[in-house]
Amino acid sequence: MNDSKKNNKTNMPKFKFNFYWVYGAIFLLLIGFQFFNSSNLTSKEITKNKFFEVLNTNDVSKIVIVNKGVAQVYLNDDAYKKDSYKDLTKSAFFNKNSPAYEYNFGDLQNFEKQLAEAKLASDLTFDIKNIEQTSLLDQFFAFLPFILLIAIWLFFMRRMSGGGAGAGGGGQIFNIGKSKAKLFDNDTKVKTTFKDVAGLEGAKEEVQEIVDFLKSPEKYTSLGGKIPKGALLVGSPGTGKTLLAKAVAGEAGVPFFSLSGSDFVEMFVGVGASRVRDLFKQAAQKSPSIIFIDEIDAIGRARGKNSMTGGNDERENTLNQLLTEMDGFGTDTNVIVLAATNRADVLDKALMRAGRFDRQIFVDLPDINERQAIFEVHIKSLKLGDDVNIEFLAQQTPGFSGADIANMCNEAALIAARKNKKSIEHQDFLDAVDRIVGGLEKKNKVITPKEKKTIAYHEAGHATVSWMLEHAAPLVKVTIVPRGQSLGAAWYLPAERMIVQTEQMLDEMCATLGGRAAEKIIFNKISTGALSDLEKVTKQARAMVTVYGLNEEVGNITYYDSSGNDAFVKPYSEETASKIDKEISKMIEAQYIRAIELLENNKEKLTTLAELLLEKEVIFKDDLEKIFGKRPFIEEAPVKKEIKIATEDSEKKED
Structure with missing residues (x-):
C-alpha cells in the first residue's frame, strides 16, 4: 500500500509557478473590493413617496448626493430599533455606516429646494453633502485599450525572445542572452547508464575515461596531467551518439548541461555569443561539470568558405566565442565539453584542434556482435515467442544502426498486434525488416503474366550466379512480391569484410549482372529493369579503377581526395580519362559474359528455379x-537485402 502511494506521488505532475497568476489574483482582489464596497449591496432603491415618508419621520441622519443624480439616505441609530426598518437589519450585508436607501431624484436644483422646504416644515435635523464618485470598473474600462496594447506588445516580445512562460532563462525579453541549456544534477538525475548502451565498446571506454576524470581528477593531476577540454562524438545518424551522452550524464554524478547547437541561433545580433558566455559561466560555477552540445555543426561550420553566397556573421561570432571559452585566457575550470555531429567534415579546423576537442570518438555502425547486444536491450520490453532467434536477426541486419534496430523491434510488435497475436514471433521480425527496407507490400499492383515471368527469371538469374560463385554472397531468400518501388527483391548473406580483394569484387559484379544475363538467355531480350544493377556495377568498376588501384592498365594510382577538395578539378588528363572509361567498360562486359556462360551451363536449373518462384512467389x-545441391564453398556470415528499383520508363518490366 505504501509503495502504491509513493508511486502515485511520483506520478503526480509537479507544481509550476506562473507569474500570470499574480496578475489574475490582483485583478480578482480589485473586483472583490469593488463588489463588497458597492452601495448596491447594502442600500435599497426607493420611490419619491417612500423617500419623503422616511424623511418626514426625522429618522434620517444625513443625505449624500452622489454625482448630482442619486441621493443616498443614511438613518440614525434610533431608527434601526423601529419595526418599520427590520427588513433592512435582516440583510446579510447590513452595515449601519452604509446608506439604507437610494433615491434617483432627477433635477438637482428642484431636489435641493424640496429638501429645504421639508426641513423647515417639519423641523428636520439631517445634513446634506454633495460628492463625485467614480467606479473602479469604469476606470478599468477607460484604460482597457492601453492595457490591451501593452499586453499584445509583451506577448510578441516574449515570442521573439524564444518562448513563453516555460521557456526558461531565454523566455524573458530581458534574459534573451541567457543559456537555454537543461541542467541535470542530483535533483534531476538521468536514469540512462552505460548498461543501457549496447555495443559501442570502444566509444564507451573513451567516454568512461572522461567520467573518471571528473570523479577523481587528483588521480591524473597529481602526475602533472591536465583534464581534457572536450570530446567530439562523430558517427552516422542513429548510431547512439546522443544516447552515449545521456549515459555520461547518468554515470558522471556531476552537473550536466545539455542543449542543441541550434539553441544558440537567434534573430537578435550577439545573442549566440552571449548564451555561450552564460553557459560556460554556469558550468564554471558548478564545476566539475559537463556540457553536451548536440548537432554542433549548427554553429561550428568552417568560417570563410561561403564568401560567394555571403557569410553568416552571427553564427561565426557564436563560434568565435565558443573557441575562446574552450581554450582562451582563464579557462582553468574543470569543465569538459562533449559534442555530437554526423558532419565532422564541415566543422572548423580551429574547433577540432588539440586543446579544444582533444579527442574524437568515432561511433561506427554496429557489427554483428554489437547488433545482437542491441537487440537484447530493445527486446526487454517485448513479449517474445519461443521461436525468436536473436543471433539470426543480428545476421540479417548488416548496416543497421541502433535506431534502425529499435525501429525494427517496434515494427515487429505492431505487425504482431495487427495479426492479433499474443506474442511476437520470429516471422514478425522478418516481416518488419521487409517493411523497413523494401517498403509496404503492394497487393493491388497490376503486373501482367509476361512481366511477372521476366521478373522471376531475372531474380532467378541473380540467385543462380551468386550460388555458383565462391566470393559472391549466397542467397537466403528471393521474392517477386512488389514492395514500395521494387518489383522483386533478393536477400543475400554477405561477409562483413574489413577489406575486399579483387576477386571478391569481380564475383559480386558478376552476380549483380546475373539478372540481365538470365533475360538475355531465356528471352533473347533485355529490359530496363536492370537499371539499379547497372548503376551498382558501374560504381564498383569505377571505384576499382580510380579509387582502389585494382586495374593493371591504369596501375597503382588513386584519384580519390579524402579532403573533398576535388569537386571542380579533374586530377587526370583526357588520355587517362579515355583509358579509365575503356577499362570500366571492359571489366563490366567481361563479368556479363562470365554470368551468361554460368547460366548457359545451368539453364535447366535456372528454369526450374524460375518456375518455382512463379509458383510460390x-x-x-x-x-x-x-x-x-549444397554450396561447395565455406560461407562467411551476415545478411544483406538488395532491392532493385524499377525506373519510370521501364514499363514495370521488373526487378
Whole structure:
C-alpha cells in the first residue's frame, strides 16, 4: 500500500509557478473590493413617496448626493430599533455606516429646494453633502485599450525572445542572452547508464575515461596531467551518439548541461555569443561539470568558405566565442565539453584542434556482435515467442544502426498486434525488416503474366550466379512480391569484410549482372529493369579503377581526395580519362559474359528455379539446395537485402 502511494506521488505532475497568476489574483482582489464596497449591496432603491415618508419621520441622519443624480439616505441609530426598518437589519450585508436607501431624484436644483422646504416644515435635523464618485470598473474600462496594447506588445516580445512562460532563462525579453541549456544534477538525475548502451565498446571506454576524470581528477593531476577540454562524438545518424551522452550524464554524478547547437541561433545580433558566455559561466560555477552540445555543426561550420553566397556573421561570432571559452585566457575550470555531429567534415579546423576537442570518438555502425547486444536491450520490453532467434536477426541486419534496430523491434510488435497475436514471433521480425527496407507490400499492383515471368527469371538469374560463385554472397531468400518501388527483391548473406580483394569484387559484379544475363538467355531480350544493377556495377568498376588501384592498365594510382577538395578539378588528363572509361567498360562486359556462360551451363536449373518462384512467389535457401545441391564453398556470415528499383520508363518490366 505504501509503495502504491509513493508511486502515485511520483506520478503526480509537479507544481509550476506562473507569474500570470499574480496578475489574475490582483485583478480578482480589485473586483472583490469593488463588489463588497458597492452601495448596491447594502442600500435599497426607493420611490419619491417612500423617500419623503422616511424623511418626514426625522429618522434620517444625513443625505449624500452622489454625482448630482442619486441621493443616498443614511438613518440614525434610533431608527434601526423601529419595526418599520427590520427588513433592512435582516440583510446579510447590513452595515449601519452604509446608506439604507437610494433615491434617483432627477433635477438637482428642484431636489435641493424640496429638501429645504421639508426641513423647515417639519423641523428636520439631517445634513446634506454633495460628492463625485467614480467606479473602479469604469476606470478599468477607460484604460482597457492601453492595457490591451501593452499586453499584445509583451506577448510578441516574449515570442521573439524564444518562448513563453516555460521557456526558461531565454523566455524573458530581458534574459534573451541567457543559456537555454537543461541542467541535470542530483535533483534531476538521468536514469540512462552505460548498461543501457549496447555495443559501442570502444566509444564507451573513451567516454568512461572522461567520467573518471571528473570523479577523481587528483588521480591524473597529481602526475602533472591536465583534464581534457572536450570530446567530439562523430558517427552516422542513429548510431547512439546522443544516447552515449545521456549515459555520461547518468554515470558522471556531476552537473550536466545539455542543449542543441541550434539553441544558440537567434534573430537578435550577439545573442549566440552571449548564451555561450552564460553557459560556460554556469558550468564554471558548478564545476566539475559537463556540457553536451548536440548537432554542433549548427554553429561550428568552417568560417570563410561561403564568401560567394555571403557569410553568416552571427553564427561565426557564436563560434568565435565558443573557441575562446574552450581554450582562451582563464579557462582553468574543470569543465569538459562533449559534442555530437554526423558532419565532422564541415566543422572548423580551429574547433577540432588539440586543446579544444582533444579527442574524437568515432561511433561506427554496429557489427554483428554489437547488433545482437542491441537487440537484447530493445527486446526487454517485448513479449517474445519461443521461436525468436536473436543471433539470426543480428545476421540479417548488416548496416543497421541502433535506431534502425529499435525501429525494427517496434515494427515487429505492431505487425504482431495487427495479426492479433499474443506474442511476437520470429516471422514478425522478418516481416518488419521487409517493411523497413523494401517498403509496404503492394497487393493491388497490376503486373501482367509476361512481366511477372521476366521478373522471376531475372531474380532467378541473380540467385543462380551468386550460388555458383565462391566470393559472391549466397542467397537466403528471393521474392517477386512488389514492395514500395521494387518489383522483386533478393536477400543475400554477405561477409562483413574489413577489406575486399579483387576477386571478391569481380564475383559480386558478376552476380549483380546475373539478372540481365538470365533475360538475355531465356528471352533473347533485355529490359530496363536492370537499371539499379547497372548503376551498382558501374560504381564498383569505377571505384576499382580510380579509387582502389585494382586495374593493371591504369596501375597503382588513386584519384580519390579524402579532403573533398576535388569537386571542380579533374586530377587526370583526357588520355587517362579515355583509358579509365575503356577499362570500366571492359571489366563490366567481361563479368556479363562470365554470368551468361554460368547460366548457359545451368539453364535447366535456372528454369526450374524460375518456375518455382512463379509458383510460390517467395523461395528460401532450402529450395535452392534442393535444386543446386549444397554450396561447395565455406560461407562467411551476415545478411544483406538488395532491392532493385524499377525506373519510370521501364514499363514495370521488373526487378
